[in-house]
Amino acid sequence: MPEGLEAEIWTRAAQTLVGRTIERVWCDQRVAPPGFVDLLNGSTIGGVWRRGKVVLVETDGPTLGLHFGMTGRLEIDGAAPITRLEYASNRDRAAWDRLRLWTKATNDTSPSERPALRMNDPRRLGRLSLDPDLSGLGADCLTLSADELIAGLGRRSGAIKPTLLDQAVVAGLGNLCADEVLFHAGVAPRRPADSLTGDDIDAISEQCRLRLPVMLAAGGSTHGDLSPEVRAAVGACPLDGAPLDRTSINGRTAVWCPAHQR
Template identity: 55%
Template structure:
C-alpha cells in the first residue's frame, strides 16, 4: 500500500500542474467530499504539498486532499509515476477512477491532467482537510520529536511508528526497514528505548527514507517484498528472519541483531 514515500513521488509529479487553472472536474461521490466537482473549476493551482500520506493540492480557492487507500494511485497527463503498487491489481479500469481533473491546456476530450484510480475505494478526496491530528512528517523527524513521541508510550515501537498521530508517513514496510537498520526489535515498548536507540532510529529514518525514495518507494529497502515473503537469512548477519504479529500487523525482523 502507499506510504509517505509513494505520496511524495506523487506530490513531485503533480508539481507540473502548478500555475494551471482547473477547467473541469469529475469525482466519484462515494469517495469524494460534496462540492469537489462544483467548487474547483476556475481555481488556479498554486502549490502541491504533502503531510504524511496525504497529498494537498492548494489553489486560490479550496485545498484538495488526496488520501490514498491500499490500492490508490495517480496519473498525471496520462503518465503513472508508479505503474503498480505492491499487492495491488495490475489492471487499470476506468470504472475504478475516483477523481479526474482537467486544466486549461487539456481538452476534456483528452486524458485528464490528474487521474486518481483506486479499485478498492478505500481512499478519499477531501476539500480543505483538517490534518491537525497528524504528527510530525517522516521527513521532518528529529531527536526531540522522536523523544516526545516515545517517552510516554508503552505500545510496541512498531505500532507507534505506524501511528500517524505520532509520525505521519511511515507504513508497514518502512517501519520494519528502519527498525532493522537501527537494531531495535519491533515489539519493544516505545518508552523502553534508550537515548542512544532513539538517536539510532532517527538516523535510520533520515538516512534510509531518502535512499528508498530515490530508488522508487517503500518496496525498495533491504526488507523488500521478496525478502519478506521468503523470510530467509538476514542480509546483515545471516540469521533467519522472523515473521511476527505486532499490533495486528506483520513484522519481519532479525532476532539476532534487533533487540
C-alpha cells in the same frame, strides 16, 4: 503502495500542474465530501505539497487532499510516476478511478482528452478531502529528529512498531517503511516505546533521515532491504544472514531479524 515515500514521489511529479486552472472534475462520490466537484471546479492550482502520506493540491479555492489508503495511486498527465503495481492482472480498470481532474493551460482553450490528474484505487479505502485538517499529524518521517521522535512518543508505552505507524506520532511511515527503519536501527518491533534508550531513539530517527531517502531514490517503500520479495520469503537476514521472522503485531505483518534487532 502508498506510504509517505509514494506521496513524495507523486507530489514531485505533480509540480507540473502548478499554475493551471481546473476546468473539469469528476469523482467517485463515495470517497469525496458533498459538493466536491463544484467547490473545486474553476480553481487555479497554486502549489502541490505533501504532509505525511497526504498529497495536497492547493488552489485559490479549496485545497484538495488526496488520501491513498492501501491501494490508491496517482497518474499525472497520463504518466504514472510509480509503476510497481499492487495487482498482477487487471491492474488499472476505469471502474477503479476515484478522481479525474482536467486542466487548461493559460493559452489553451480546448479541453484535453486525458485527465491532468487521475487517482485510481481498487480497494476504495482511499479518500478525497477539501481543506483537510492536518493538525493531528506528527513530525514528518523524512526529516525526523530525535527530539521530534521523543515529543511524538510522549508517554506512549505500546510496542514501538504500531506506535510509529500512528500518524500522530510520526507522519508518513507505513508498514514497510516502519519495518525497514527498525531493521536498520536494530530495534525489535515489539519493544515497548517507553523502554527505548536514548541510543534507540537516535538510531530510529537517524534511520528515518538516512534510509528513507535511499528508498525514495530507489523508487519508494517497496525498494528497501525488506522488499516484498524478502518479506514473502522470510529467508536470511540481508545484514547478518540469520533467519528473519514474520509475525503479526496489532493486525499488521512485521518482518524483522531477531538476531540484530533487540
